[in-house]
Amino acid sequence: MGKYRRHFTVVAVLVVLGTVFMDWLLRTVLYLPPEASTQARIVDGLLRIHIALIAFFFSLIVVFVAYSVIVFRARPGEEGDGDFIHGHTTLEIVWTAVPLVIVIVLGLIGARTLNEMTAPQPNEMVIQVVGRQWSWTFTYPDTGITSSEMVVPVDQPILLKMESPDVIHSFYVAEFRIKQDLVPGRVTEVRFTPTQTGVFLVRCAELCGTAHADMRAPVRVVTQEEYQAWVQEQSAQPADDPVALGQKVAETQGCLACHSIDGTRLVGPTWQGLFGKEEALEDGRTVTVDEAYLYRAIVDPDAEIVAGFPPGVMPQNYGEVLSEEEIQALIEYIKSLQ
Numbered sequence: 001m002g003k004y005r006r007h008f009t010v011v012a013v014l015v016v017l018g019t020v021f022m023d024w025l026l027r028t029v030l031y032l033p034p035e036a037s038t039q040a041r042i043v044d045g046l047l048r049i050h051i052a053l054i055a056f057f058f059s060l061i062v063v064f065v066a067y068s069v070i071v072f073r074a075r076p077g078e079e080g081d082g083d084f085i086h087g088h089t090t091l092e093i094v095w096t097a098v099p100l101v102i103v104i105v106l107g108l109i110g111a112r113t114l115n116e117m118t119a120p121q122p123n124e125m126v127i128q129v130v131g132r133q134w135s136w137t138f139t140y141p142d143t144g145i146t147s148s149e150m151v152v153p154v155d156q157p158i159l160l161k162m163e164s165p166d167v168i169h170s171f172y173v174a175e176f177r178i179k180q181d182l183v184p185g186r187v188t189e190v191r192f193t194p195t196q197t198g199v200f201l202v203r204c205a206e207l208c209g210t211a212h213a214d215m216r217a218p219v220r221v222v223t224q225e226e227y228q229a230w231v232q233e234q235s236a237q238p239a240d241d242p243v244a245l246g247q248k249v250a251e252t253q254g255c256l257a258c259h260s261i262d263g264t265r266l267v268g269p270t271w272q273g274l275f276g277k278e279e280a281l282e283d284g285r286t287v288t289v290d291e292a293y294l295y296r297a298i299v300d301p302d303a304e305i306v307a308g309f310p311p312g313v314m315p316q317n318y319g320e321v322l323s324e325e326e327i328q329a330l331i332e333y334i335k336s337l338q
């Protein structure tokens, strides 16, 4: 060791400098979206610890290798063998114990972070979330409001209870740093407390089929007053206007994720100009679109398949989940889209 002291000192200094540089570099190049929830701050704290450790080990390894290659290289004419070293018990104990301690400590910090993120908060607001192929619906049990966008007051602790009727989806809002799977047959939960007003985006983070990439919904974080105003506005829906009700149902049941109302071809046929049209079917027949056809198309989608569109994609259970009034309202809404 004695004759290498100078080398070790130089290497130690280089490792420290390398760590500081790498830590700075990683924090600069790794783009993180704004922190918009209490959970975001907690997660980013954990991330910072990890980045510092990554910077240290990267620097440790690269500096040792580079220093050895450059300083201890064979000079021209140097033909002899290097020192023969057989094992080093102290070194082996150290490089086993140190990583072990690091992994255990990170595990403990991780567990504490998870606990903090999932801890129940005082006066939580519960929102029921349904994620399906390929849309999101948010229901507020307190007020009975159902919406295709999530609106929440800033600084209000939120508890989401989430369900999926079809396949696995994942609720992910980057600015909140939360991600939680929705698993068919189970209710999964996730908590967050938004700390900034603004519009954020829920994205489905679990590949769930054709229109997975379109499975997005806005989360609007607003002031308490704006939230109250939104609740008023939503509660004052004209329930006796079937077209308005139909539009609402189409938004919240995810119909509009697959059917456009402006002529665009999405996963399913557009609803624009649908009523009264001569529709070509996959089996070669042509039918006139009337109320009875629309009714069948909604409750038993695979009975008649529109030419050029896939069978089995449109959910088969609308006959069970929608009330008769809602189906009639949907038909009125489609009729209004001329």
Ligand SMILES: [Cu+2]
Pocket: 131, 132, 133, 134, 168, 169, 170, 204, 205, 206, 207, 208, 212, 215
């Ligand atoms: Cu999905």
